[in-house]
Amino acid sequence: MTHPASPRPPHLTPQAYFEWEAQQDLRYEYFDGDVFAMTGGTLPHADIALNLASLCRASLRRCCEDCGPVRRGGGR
Known part of the structure; x- marks a missing residue:
């Protein structure tokens, strides 16, 4: 409509x-x-956006854990 x-x-x-x-x-x-x-918005669009955000967050979390200042000895 x-x-x-x-x-x-x-x-x-x-x-x-x-x-x-x-x-x-x-x-x-x-x-x-x-x-x-x-x-x-549509439900499929919302699903795609949530999936992408979840993937980005998981990837960034791993990167920050592996390369963050605590790992390099400059931790606070």
Whole structure:
């Protein structure tokens, strides 16, 4: 199902954007006075993001344990 675009002024102040955005059904992004509609997230997208974050965290944790200042004798 598609939603019709809500009319908006071509350029908004941050305060005007927050007031306008609070009345909208869809999510929007504000950048330099312009407003852009954002897509909604999906469960597969959330799964991918969580999996990537978990892999990065595990890799960084191993790296910090192997190469951190405590291992090099400068520990605190």
